[in-house]
Amino acid sequence: MEDQDPIEKKFRSTFSDFKKDPPASVWENLERELHPQPKTVNFWARMTGDPVFQERQLKRYLAVAGVAIFLFLAVVYFATSDRHTVRGQAYAGEARLCRGTAVLFRIEDKGKPWDSVTHYRSAMIDDNGNYKFSGIEPGIYLLRIAPESSSEIAKKYLPSWFDEHESPDSSHVIILNAEDIHADVHLINKGE
């Protein structure tokens, strides 16, 4: 029998039963390959196209924004909660006034004569004679109704103060404190 090459002999004898434990990571990777986990799709990552999108961070931003919006709405609500509406109809004789202007004046005086009458707000009167002032803060007001200057009604009726007065001194006041007010105004006929 031919002598075996010493190199071959050495290597074969050494490695014929050679074994070594592989690191645990090999099995872990192998297991992952054999049983892949279903991919969890990050909604925000998909929406933004950013694979490392920080969903937790966005939730924090949304929470802060939500609180801010809530606070803003609360402030608006409480700031306007003691405000009221003044509404009513304007009449020219028996008919409703068709178009004109309603003007609200605020009075700071405690009694007549009115020295501190300031323009507060104006509103248009619609075709049915309706007017409306919203968000009016509590106080004492005068209301003046004027027909459209170019209209036929303006030729027959004078601009008048609530509820049917020619001047503010004789006008009734509107006292606004706890509830909305309905105030109808009748224009004064020039012929009267």
Next chain:
Amino acid sequence: MHPDHDLISRCLNHERASEKIFYEKFAPVMYGICLRYAIDETEAQEILQIGFIYVFCNLHQFRFDGTLDGWVKKTIIHTALNFCKKNAKFRQDISINDMDDVATFSEDALSIISVKELLAILQDLAVGYRVVFNLAEIEGFGHKEIAAMLGIAEGTSKSQLCRAKRLIIKRLKEMETERLKKTE
């Protein structure tokens, strides 16, 4: 019935616990094989992992007409060869003209060399030499078989083996010289 029949059946049913038992049974030996074909441990682990994926995916092809470890070993070697082929230059035909180094080599040097050192010598070889040396000298394949496995000429296989041996001997001599220096 084949002794590994139950284990194989459970693995074919993708039972994780059985797959782990299967892996733990064969992994140490197969890792030893991979280390011989790879340049380092990282590459060996990669070959081992790919090899076992191939084993589990093709387990249904095992015909129970031989030993399971033989089939797994064959699969792992096949994987290692494919892995090495990507980087190998098997077609380098080196002439066999000088075998003096083999003749003058002292066998005593071999008796004291450790497994770790032998492995390091193997891993230092160029991939073509390393593969042919492994197949011929350790696995025991003939040059005709090696040529067919690697798709090279039989002469190329012989020359690769010869060159590999010369490089191994050269390295053994260097190691012997270093040892002598240390003892002096």
